[in-house]
Amino acid sequence: MAEVDLESDQIRLKWIRKEGFFTVPPEHRLGRCRSVKVFEKLNRIGEGTYGIVCRARDTQTDEIVSLKKVRIDKEKDGIPISSLREITLLLRLRHPNIVELKEVVVGNHLESIFLVMGYCEQDLASLLENMPTSFLEAQVKCIMLQVLRGLQYLHRNFIIHRDLKVSNLLMTDKGCVKTADFGLARAYGVPVKPMTPKVVTLWYRAPELLLGTTTQTTSIDMWAVGCILAELLAHKPLLPGTSEIHQIDLIVQLLGTPSENIWLGFSKLPLAGQYSLRKQPYNNLKHKSPWLSEAGLCLLNFLFMYDPKKRATSGDCLESSYFKEKPLSCEPELMPTFPHHRNKRAAPAAAEGQSKRCRP
Structure with missing residues (x-):
């Protein structure tokens, strides 16, 4: 996976694909990453600045989460700096009014990295x-x-x-x-x-x-x-x-x-x-x-x-x-409640397209 060396605002990145570990500075170490396969992707709910977001279910805990795929479309040196910044910042933040980064999970390919976030309807x-x-x-x-x-x-x-x-x-x-x-x-x-x-x-x-x-x-x-x-x-x-x-x-x-x-x-x-x-x-x-x-x-x-x-x-x-x-x-x-339009499963034809877009 990736090893991160942070010096002030400068981020140097080296790819190290080794035993499914995502290595960050010791004070924010994630440990062993789970596979994205443990999540059942339900539907696409949006697109952030640097990644597509899907609603998913953790099949091991039944928890509903947001699964954000990190975009690495044209990167040659690993994770984009923007995504790396987002990960390192969110790992530091714990507040009821800030979205929670629960963990980082990985897919089958080097470029398949997902952020597991707390889900909001x-x-x-x-x-x-x-x-x-x-x-x-x-x-x-x-x-x-x-x-x-x-x-x-x-x-x-x-x-x-x-x-x-x-x-x-x-x-x-x-x-x-x-x-x-x-x-x-x-x-x-x-x-x-x-x-x-x-x-x-x-x-x-x-x-x-x-x-x-x-x-x-x-x-x-x-x-x-x-x-x-x-x-x-x-x-x-x-x-x-x-x-x-x-x-x-x-x-x-x-x-x-x-x-x-x-x-x-x-x-x-x-x-x-x-x-x-x-x-x-x-x-x-x-x-x-x-x-x-x-x-x-x-x-x-x-x-x-x-x-x-x-x-x-x-x-x-x-x-x-x-x-x-x-x-x-x-x-x-x-506060008023609203129909959970983000929770709706896609129609079969649309679901296939969404699963392709969210696939690792």
């Missing part, structure tokens, strides 16, 4: 697409508080998710919300090292990323939190840009034109001089959400600060008066 993107009405505000608060608790745990452990969006938020049939898909997540330190700005799905991408910053902090996750909160409340995406230029324009239309006065260092961003931003002196967030309380608007404005250093943290959000005013958050157990 729904993802929020599918729910938003299929729900006839919006979530109630108490339900939105229940979801967001769980997202924020998981995010606070990540950030306290110096991890940036870098791809927060509704499709990466999963929910169990007991109302527990878990953040998933850590293919783009990175550990960071002080001082912050340069990272590629080509992260975070466009609709949730912070303005500093759109303007080419190479230093990233937890504030990029918090901008995405603001987009998610607004989307859950309105039952539609807040900033559905079609290109990076369009995305910047939508942000300016909503929040006004950024300047050095409100965003220290704005003029020095790599792409700041390449865009001709429209002159928009007003913040239109209140006009966009006229039904939201003053506390709710205050929280959104805090999350949408142009200056990343002034943006709300997860801890700030958890202490926000928005979550302390009526309607109060409902308990997770009281």
Whole structure:
């Protein structure tokens, strides 16, 4: 299998196919891997940043899990660095609102590696697409508080998710919300090292990323939190840009034109001089959400600060008066249940195609 040597953010990988072991640093050693054959694949439920995900049953324990195949399509040196990062990060994380990596299993071929994850019945993107009405505000608060608790745990452990969006938020049939898909997540330190700005799905991408910053902090996750909160409340995406230029324009239309006065260092961003931003002196967030309380608007404005250093943290959000005013958050157990459309077995013809796609 693979032996991993981690030095800071640099990952050197060597393939060692030996007795079915997956070797990682001693503090996160997995031991002997089981075969993927012990899992009965039930149906395909999605596709993460770096792998196809199936619902499966552990035939030895009867537990239902998510089985994510690691993509190694064009790799010559073993596991892709992105997948290796996801594995090493998830092995460190244990929190009720973070998806759990249970184990790594292997197939018959060198390139067949699967992550066994805790199973959640729904993802929020599918729910938003299929729900006839919006979530109630108490339900939105229940979801967001769980997202924020998981995010606070990540950030306290110096991890940036870098791809927060509704499709990466999963929910169990007991109302527990878990953040998933850590293919783009990175550990960071002080001082912050340069990272590629080509992260975070466009609709949730912070303005500093759109303007080419190479230093990233937890504030990029918090901008995405603001987009998610607004989307859950309105039952539609807040900033559905079609290109990076369009995305910047939508942000300016909503929040006004950024300047050095409100965003220290704005003029020095790599792409700041390449865009001709429209002159928009007003913040239109209140006009966009006229039904939201003053506390709710205050929280959104805090999350949408142009200056990343002034943006709300997860801890700030958890202490926000928005979550302390009526309607109060409902308990997770009281969240509505939905038809488990992800649990449906595929029709025979479709099942054959899905099994081929999930086959080791």
